[in-house]
Structure formats: structure tokens, C-alpha cells
Amino acid sequence: MIRNFKTMLFALTGLLLVLAGCKRDEYYIDGGKAQADYPGSMLDYLEQKPVPFDTIAQIVKLAGMEDVFRNEDFTFFAPDDDVVKRTIGSYTRGGLNRELFLVGRDTVKQLSDISPVVWRKYLMRYMFKGVNRLKDYPQIDLGLQSQYPGQLYYTNGNDVCNIGVIYGDANGVKYIGPRKLNIIYIPDIANPTSGTVTNAISSSDIKPRNGVVHTLAYSGTTLGYNFGEFFDDVYFTGLTSSSN
Numbered sequence: 001m002i003r004n005f006k007t008m009l010f011a012l013t014g015l016l017l018v019l020a021g022c023k024r025d026e027y028y029i030d031g032g033k034a035q036a037d038y039p040g041s042m043l044d045y046l047e048q049k050p051v052p053f054d055t056i057a058q059i060v061k062l063a064g065m066e067d068v069f070r071n072e073d074f075t076f077f078a079p080d081d082d083v084v085k086r087t088i089g090s091y092t093r094g095g096l097n098r099e100l101f102l103v104g105r106d107t108v109k110q111l112s113d114i115s116p117v118v119w120r121k122y123l124m125r126y127m128f129k130g131v132n133r134l135k136d137y138p139q140i141d142l143g144l145q146s147q148y149p150g151q152l153y154y155t156n157g158n159d160v161c162n163i164g165v166i167y168g169d170a171n172g173v174k175y176i177g178p179r180k181l182n183i184i185y186i187p188d189i190a191n192p193t194s195g196t197v198t199n200a201i202s203s204s205d206i207k208p209r210n211g212v213v214h215t216l217a218y219s220g221t222t223l224g225y226n227f228g229e230f231f232d233d234v235y236f237t238g239l240t241s242s243s244n
Contacts, residue, residue, distance in 0.1 A: 042076060042208045043069035052080035052215075055111070059084065062112055063119035074156065074211045075128040077183055077201070079223060083216075084111075087223040087230060095222075099231050106239055115237045122224040124157030125185075131212050133205045134181050140164025142182070142198070150184070160186045166200075180204070181214055185225040197225040 038045045043066060046057040056078060060069050068074075088108055089095015097107040108114060140150030140162070150164025162184040168177030181201035186192050202217035224230050 036205050036207050038206060038208045040208055041070040042211050042213060045206065045208045045213060046078070052082065053078065055081035055084045058111055059119050059123060062114075063116050063123055065120060065123060069210075071210060073131050075130060075132045075214070076211060077126045077128070077199075077214050077216055079126060079216050080218070082218065083221065083223050086220075087227065096227075096231055096234060100235070103235075105235065108234075108239070113239045114234055115239065118230075118233050118237055121157055121233065122230065125155050125159050125224050126216075127156040128153055128161075128163075129156060133207075133212055134165055134179065134214075137163050137165050137181065139167055139175075140182060142166070150182070152186075152189075160189045160192075162186060162192075162196075183216070187226060187229075195226075197221055199225075 040048070043057065043060060046053040046060065046069070060066060087095055088111075089097050091097045091101035091107050100107050106113075111119075138151050139148045141148035148164070150162045153161055153163050155161060164182055165179050166182050167175035167179055169175065170177035181204050183199050183201065185197040185199070187195045187197075199219050199221060200217040201214045204214045206213040206215075222230065
């Protein structure tokens, strides 16, 4: 009798679990594999992603590079909007506006206050010729660059970056784990280990109609990697007449 009761209890418990699982499945929808292809231009992609790219899309237009981002094939390591906000800052909390305020210059009230020449220079620092996905870059090991050095690439603005793929470890075995892109800005190619800025990639291989977009991970860096240079360019190039 007790054995029959236990059998019935196990059967009832199993039935309840199955029913609960079926009920839970109603809230889960298989969205399929993530789609890397985007049916539009690179500028369309930036505009359709207001978080995190609405400010970057605006800068593309201010730089007069709309046609490039709509029609030319290239690889874009896209900084997010927060990089721009951090770089501009405020006159009380640091950033470009704080430095301009301290030297008695007009502060930036809107992005169009900065010369298109400056915006173009710093956008091009993130642009590379060719259409390159993660698989097209060599391995880099930041702790063993003598063996896995990555590769140097010229940006469209003739700056130099080292780009490579970091091979993660898995179960204690090196290089068989997940892979992620990494980019290192090199301010002085004659001294490639000095003043470099390393930035990981949060997502890669998004493929608009023209080119590929790799999104830079949040790292605390400023636009163009070098704040001092950015400040000098704004200071000496001058703000547009809209700020005067």
C-alpha cells in the first residue's frame, strides 16, 4: 500500500513539473540566432541605435561625412555617446569645457560649436580601410606580445593602432575559450609602447550594407583616446561662430 502510494506521489509530482514547464514555456520565445547583418547603411545603423550612438551619428553629420558613412566601405570601431559626453564635460566637473573655462575661452554649449575639422579628425581615428570582421584579425596576447603581437593598422586619418583578437582560456586550457577584439591606440609609432591606450570591444561584426561596425567597450577613455590633443585641436582650430 505504501509502495503504491509512493508510486502515485512520484507520478503526480512528475506530472506537475511537466505542466509547470509547459506553462513557463509560454513566456519564452525563441528569437533565433542574433543577426549580424543590418539592411541599411552604416549611418542608418548608428541613427537606428539612439542608445548608444545618437551623438556619434550627429557628429558624423557635423563632420560632413554623411556620404562616407552611407556609401563607402570601411571598418568602424565605434565609440559610444558617453565617450563624447565625458570628453566635453562641464565647466565645473572637468573635460574640455572645464579647461576652456580655466583659460578664459568660450565653452561648448552644443556639438556644432566645435569645428567640423576637429570632428572629422577624431572620427577618422576610429575608421579603417577594408571590411574586417573579428576572424580577419590575428591573435594578440597582452601578456605575451612577443609571440602573439596582433598587427599594426593605419586608420583613415593616418594614426596607428594595434588590433588583435584575445583568445580566452577555458577549463584551464589556454586559447580555447571565447574570443574578443582588442584595439590599442599608439600615439607615437617611433615609441610604440609609450602612452598607448587599450580598449576592448563590447560587440563585433555588425554588418551594415557598407562596412563593419565594432563597438568599443566602456573604458573611461576620451574621444580620440588623447584628451590633451583634443583640447589643443579645439583651442587652436577655434570654435565655430555659433559659440561667439
